[in-house]
Amino acid sequence: MTPSARIAAAIDLLAALEEQCFAPNARRRPADAVASDFFRARRFIGGGDRRAVSELAWGVVRQRLRLDWHLARIGMAPTPRLLVLAQMVLAAGADDHGRTRQAAEAAFDGSRYGPAALDAGERRAAASLAGRPLIDAAMPDHARLNLPEWVMPAFAARFGARLPQEAAALEAEAPLDLRANLLRTTREAAATMLAGEGLATEPTPFSPWGLRLPSRRPVTGTKAYKDGLIEVQDEGSQLIALLADARPGMRVADYCAGAAGKTLAMAATMGNRGRITACDTSAPRLEGAAKRLRRAGVDNAERHLLVPGDRWAKRRAGSFDRVLVDAPCTGTGTWRRNPDARLRTRPEDLAELVAVQHEILATASELVRPGGRLVYATCSLLLQENEEQMERFLARDPRFRPVPLDGLWAALMPGAAAPCAGPWLALSPGAQGTDGFFCAVLERAT
Numbered sequence: 515m516t517p518s519a520r521i522a523a524a525i526d527l528l529a530a531l532e533e534q535c536f537a538p539n540a541r542r543r544p545a546d547a548v549a550s551d552f553f554r555a556r557r558f559i560g561g562g563d564r565r566a567v568s569e570l571a572w573g574v575v576r577q578r579l580r581l582d583w584h585l586a587r588i589g590m591a592p593t594p595r596l597l598v599l600a601q602m603v604l605a606a607g608a609d610d611h612g613r614t615r616q617a618a619e620a621a622f623d624g625s626r627y628g629p630a631a632l633d634a635g636e637r638r639a640a641a642s643l644a645g646r647p648l649i650d651a652a653m654p655d656h657a658r659l660n661l662p663e664w665v666m667p668a669f670a671a672r673f674g675a676r677l678p679q680e681a682a683a684l685e686a687e688a689p690l691d692l693r694a695n696l697l698r699t700t701r702e703a704a705a706t707m708l709a710g711e712g713l714a715t716e717p718t719p720f721s722p723w724g725l726r727l728p729s730r731r732p733v734t735g736t737k738a739y740k741d742g743l744i745e746v747q748d749e750g751s752q753l754i755a756l757l758a759d760a761r762p763g764m765r766v767a768d769y770c771a772g773a774a775g776k777t778l779a780m781a782a783t784m785g786n787r788g789r790i791t792a793c794d795t796s797a798p799r800l801e802g803a804a805k806r807l808r809r810a811g812v813d814n815a816e817r818h819l820l821v822p823g824d825r826w827a828k829r830r831a832g833s834f835d836r837v838l839v840d841a842p843c844t845g846t847g848t849w850r851r852n853p854d855a856r857l858r859t860r861p862e863d864l865a866e867l868v869a870v871q872h873e874i875l876a877t878a879s880e881l882v883r884p885g886g887r888l889v890y891a892t893c894s895l896l897l898q899e900n901e902e903q904m905e906r907f908l909a910r911d912p913r914f915r916p917v918p919l920d921g922l923w924a925a926l927m928p929g930a931a932a933p934c935a936g937p938w939l940a941l942s943p944g945a946q947g948t949d950g951f952f953c954a955v956l957e958r959a960t
């Protein structure tokens with residue numbers, strides 16, 4: 515592909531993303547699903563071109579909040595063409611002396627596979643943007659920090675003066691964390707095997723099972739992965755499974771199990787003994803769980819699809835030693851991995867999710883036996899979904915008491931420093947280098 519044809523393809527991809535992910539009436543599909551459909555329908559785009567097109571389009575998605583501000587400042591609407599043009603021109607910075615602007619203008623050449631030539635308004639826009647810094651001193655805080663305006667009060671409440679540091683960490687590239695599957699190997703043996711396959715890992719700082727690669731790498735083709743020795747799982751997520759303290763012989767419900775990420779980790783702490791029921795309302799997610807459970811050699815887990823009017827939970831009231839609620843949430847803690855999510859998530863989602871979490875907690879908590887534990891977790895950074903949700907639950911159900919993190923951590927990981935202070939596990943990319951996670955452990959007294 516010529517450079518112009520790559521730009522034209524990036525513009526088409528951005529138009530597809532706008533229509534399916536970001537527009538007010540969009541279905542809000544994840545951007546990577548849209549991109550993979552886009553390339554599947556254009557098999558003539560080879561590997562190198564595909565990478566170049568993706569890089570340009572994802573560059574726009576990553577900087578979208580700032581690009582929108584720049585375009586609004588000069589009175590232009592954020593069309594896919596202008597977004598690509600602005601991204602190219604602004605990314606060049608002030609020392610470029612207009613060279614990138616000229617190259618960008620030349621690339622919009624109206625050639626057969628290239629984008630149509632710039633019109634007069636677009637040329638004026640390029641001229642106004644050239645030489646300006648992408649992060650402009652005149653920007654409001656939210657655009658400077660690359661955060662949607664609606665999360666600013668909630669992020670400020672959570673992070674206070676550390677907000678800029680956390681916002682920067684949410685923009686940085688995430689490492690790739692793996693979990694050694696203790697049903698099949700040890701962390702050391704998994705690391706040795708991966709090293710033999712050309713992947714040098716470091717042990718994660720807090721999880722005793724974690725191995726870290728500095729950036730995203732294709733691991734699913736490795737023998738270690740295919741043989742079920744490792745799973746891809748953020749360290750924060752591993753810590754939630756650790757704090758659940760599921761032991762051999764216990765009855766455990768993973769109430770929002772999805773594709774069984776935490777079921778797999780808990781099956782390992784249980785040494786495959788006892789029983790885990792992985793529940794979810796999504797059939798495709800539970801379907802995905804089956805293959806992972808087989809690969810990992812888990813044979814103490816069953817799956818249950820929750821359907822409207824389900825009596826499964828009622829019939830099993832008070833019968834589980836551990837109930838994990840890994841609740842649906844805004845996913846604000848995962849924004850460094852999913853840069854499109856900060857554009858797709860809307861303020862009304864938060865209110866809706868807080869209500870859903872409340873409902874799920876009411877149902878799932880009934881499953882816990884007296885003396886058993888309810889473990890509530892999210893991958894959100896927002897107090898409303900985390901600390902405040904817990905305060906509300908505890909005020910409503912006096913049978914439950916928090917199990918403070920420090921004591922729990924000391925019992926599970928003697929001598930190891932706890933990842934954070936306070937009664938709950940509250941992780942963030944800026945503080946612990948994990949995705950943002952929250953985990954509360956509550957014990958049922960009676």
Ligand SMILES: C[S@@+](CC[C@H](N)C(=O)[O-])C[C@H]1O[C@@H](n2cnc3c(N)ncnc32)[C@H](O)[C@@H]1O
Nearest residue numbers: 770771772773774775776794795796840841842
């Ligand atoms: C954060 S994800 C779970 C991730 C999973 N535990 C893991 O570690 O891979 C939340 C899950 O909750 C499920 N869910 C949504 N509403 C639910 C409900 N009312 N009851 C149970 N699960 C629900 C979603 O389908 C989704 O799979």
